[in-house]
Amino acid sequence: RLLTKLDICRKSGFSFADFGTRRRFSAAWQRVVVRACKKNKDLGVNFSGTSNVLFALMEGVKPIGTMAHEWIMAGQAIDVIKDSQSFMLQKWADVYRGDLGIALTDTIGIDAFLRDFDKYFAKLYDGVRQDSGDPFVICAKVIQHYEDLGIDPKTKTIVFSDSLNFVKAQKLYETFKDKINVTFGMERILQMIIPEVK
Numbered sequence: 001r002l003l004t005k006l007d008i009c010r011k012s013g014f015s016f017a018d019f020g021t022r023r024r025f026s027a028a029w030q031r032v033v034v035r036a037c038k039k040n041k042d043l044g045v046n047f048s049g050t051s052n053v054l055f056a057l058m059e060g061v062k063p064i065g066t067m068a069h070e071w072i073m074a075g076q077a078i079d080v081i082k083d084s085q086s087f088m089l090q091k092w093a094d095v096y097r098g099d100l101g102i103a104l105t106d107t108i109g110i111d112a113f114l115r116d117f118d119k120y121f122a123k124l125y126d127g128v129r130q131d132s133g134d135p136f137v138i139c140a141k142v143i144q145h146y147e148d149l150g151i152d153p154k155t156k157t158i159v160f161s162d163s164l165n166f167v168k169a170q171k172l173y174e175t176f177k178d179k180i181n182v183t184f185g186m187e188r189i190l191q192m193i194i195p196e197v198k
Contacts (some may be wrong), residue, residue, distance in 0.1 A: 023163075037050075050062075061085050089121050103125075103129070135160050146180075163187075
């Protein structure tokens with residue numbers, strides 16, 4: 001029997017990826033997580049992949065990820081600070097040419113991000129990732145921003161990745177699923193996906 005929190009994921013229909021590399025207990029333990037997620041995917045859990053490229057290769061799952069805070073921060077060292085975010089969003093697009101199309105929203109704050117995330121970038125990128133602040137407030141701002149630009153938010157994705165558990169993810173999913181595509185990058189998921197020991 002699986003843990004009740006895993007049943008929440010199965011019943012709600014939201015998808016999630018393992019984002020555990022940055023705060024894992026160990027590499028070996030994270031691989032256990034990825035392996036358990038893959039196993040339970042066969043039971044109806046919406047596990048979409050891992051941000052750890054090596055484990056994706058080793059376990060035969062999809063590698064999934066977004067830009068890191070350090071990417072935007074590096075732009076502050078090589079360009080005028082007020083233009084650094086736009087500069088790095090463009091450089092990312094130049095390198096990945098349509099792949100890895102999720103922009104990070106919170107390196108210098110959501111309001112500054114949305115000022116730089118103009119219609120060009122909003123159309124160019126597949127969506128955004130929320131990693132700090134109140135996710136409900138930030139997602140509402142992102143949806144409003146798309147609408148103000150004349151872009152249907154339902155054609156875009158938001159990836160939540162800040163201190164999540166399945167209960168919080170379900171609340172976010174239920175709140176926003178009819179307004180924008182919602183998915184999750186989860187860090188501490190082992191206790192939620194391992195079968196209970198009887």
